[in-house]
Amino acid sequence: MSGLASKSQLTLPNAKRDHIQGPIDAPVALLEYGDYECPYCGEAYPMIKAMQGHLGDRMCFAFRNFPLVNSHPHAQHAAEAAEAAGAQGRFWEMHDLLFENQDALEDENLAQYAEALGLDARRLMGEVLAGAHTARVREDFRSGARGGVNGTPTLFINGVRYEGPLDEEARLETLIDPD
Amino acid sequence: MTRHASQNHSATALPAGTPAPEFSLHSTPDQTVKLSEFRGQPVVLAFYPADWSPVCGDQMALYNEMLSEFQNLGAELLGISVDGSWCHAAFSRDRKLHFPLLADFEPKGAVARLYGVYRHGEGTSERALFVIDAEGVIHWSYVSPVGVNPGAEGILSALEELQDKVEVK
Numbered sequence: 355m356s357g358l359a360s361k362s363q364l365t366l367p368n369a370k371r372d373h374i375q376g377p378i379d380a381p382v383a384l385l386e387y388g389d390y391e392c393p394y395c396g397e398a399y400p401m402i403k404a405m406q407g408h409l410g411d412r413m414c415f416a417f418r419n420f421p422l423v424n425s426h427p428h429a430q431h432a433a434e435a436a437e438a439a440g441a442q443g444r445f446w447e448m449h450d451l452l453f454e455n456q457d458a459l460e461d462e463n464l465a466q467y468a469e470a471l472g473l474d475a476r477r478l479m480g481e482v483l484a485g486a487h488t489a490r491v492r493e494d495f496r497s498g499a500r501g502g503v504n505g506t507p508t509l510f511i512n513g514v515r516y517e518g519p520l521d522e523e524a525r526l527e528t529l530i531d532p533d
Numbered sequence: 534m535t536r537h538a539s540q541n542h543s544a545t546a547l548p549a550g551t552p553a554p555e556f557s558l559h560s561t562p563d564q565t566v567k568l569s570e571f572r573g574q575p576v577v578l579a580f581y582p583a584d585w586s587p588v589c590g591d592q593m594a595l596y597n598e599m600l601s602e603f604q605n606l607g608a609e610l611l612g613i614s615v616d617g618s619w620c621h622a623a624f625s626r627d628r629k630l631h632f633p634l635l636a637d638f639e640p641k642g643a644v645a646r647l648y649g650v651y652r653h654g655e656g657t658s659e660r661a662l663f664v665i666d667a668e669g670v671i672h673w674s675y676v677s678p679v680g681v682n683p684g685a686e687g688i689l690s691a692l693e694e695l696q697d698k699v700e701v702k
Contacts (some may be wrong), residue, residue, distance in 0.1 A: 424597050424629040504684035505591040
């Protein structure tokens with residue numbers, strides 16, 4: 355698999371290929387394998403935001419696609435729409451909009467979000483419908499299956515799979531001490 | 534069920550190198566599948582405790598998404614539990630599964646017993662994986678703690694080893 359050959363590359367953010375927020379050499383590296391239509395990923399989304407707010411530049415966050423398309427019929431197009439937004443330099447804005455609107459992920463919604471972000475919506479939807487980013491999403495998925503992802507969300511903190519619960523009591527930021 | 538007890542169970546699972554016991558089970562109410570029908574290609578046998586329980590659902594959903602990867606490696610995937618074929622049909626339809634679920638239903642758990650992965654107290658199978666080679670010999674087996682989705686990583690590695698073996702020949 356291109357760019358994701360070794361085991362550590364499957365569980366650590368990779369600046370060469372991944373969408374990342376924060377410095378790649380930050381002491382905390384969080385990698386999420388997620389699905390935009392998965393309700394548990396939707397629950398993790400604000401917690402990860404809170405963790406980013408708390409840790410600031412001490413954390414690097416990367417997101418890889420792991421759409422379970424038979425369970426979630428809109429997940430594939432949503433993933434490809436985020437990648438297509440990434441091709442126009444706005445991956446994270448689309449990523450956030452999708453998680454904030456998990457119940458509205460029809461193609462027409464995706465086009466609306468592209469417009470709301472000031473993107474070329476025709477180009478974005480053209481890429482989604484032509485499958486321009488299908489291979490990229492599949493590569494993410496394969497790397498997850500290789501790295502031990504068995505559902506969503508799966509989180510890796512500094513390359514180690516985080517197995518704990520994702521709820522308010524078990525706030526992620528209390529689990530790690532970057533200092 | 535504690536982890537310790539589950540490990541005791543797993544000690545009985547048929548290990549690599551054992552010829553895979555033949556079976557014939559219903560895949561639908563009016564069709565049966567025999568293991569020997571797949572001779573000549575690898576088979577992934579995925580025993581799971583029950584239709585509808587959450588972890589199994591995730592596990593089968595994952596394998597459903599992984600089907601093309603398994604097929605690229607020449608393998609056939611078969612799910613097996615002690616549920617009956619009508620239950621399997623409803624579960625499979627609900628989850629849009631694209632691979633057969635076999636009913637180890639009568640006599641209950643007979644195939645799970647043959648493979649050493651029947652849980653007597655619970656009346657279900659373990660969550661156990663077997664990768665069987667083209668000659669019908671078990672190449673790899675793994676028993677997961679019953680509440681843990683074992684993922685697809687081990688299956689993919691085992692299938693790749695089989696492919697490498699074929700290329701060496």
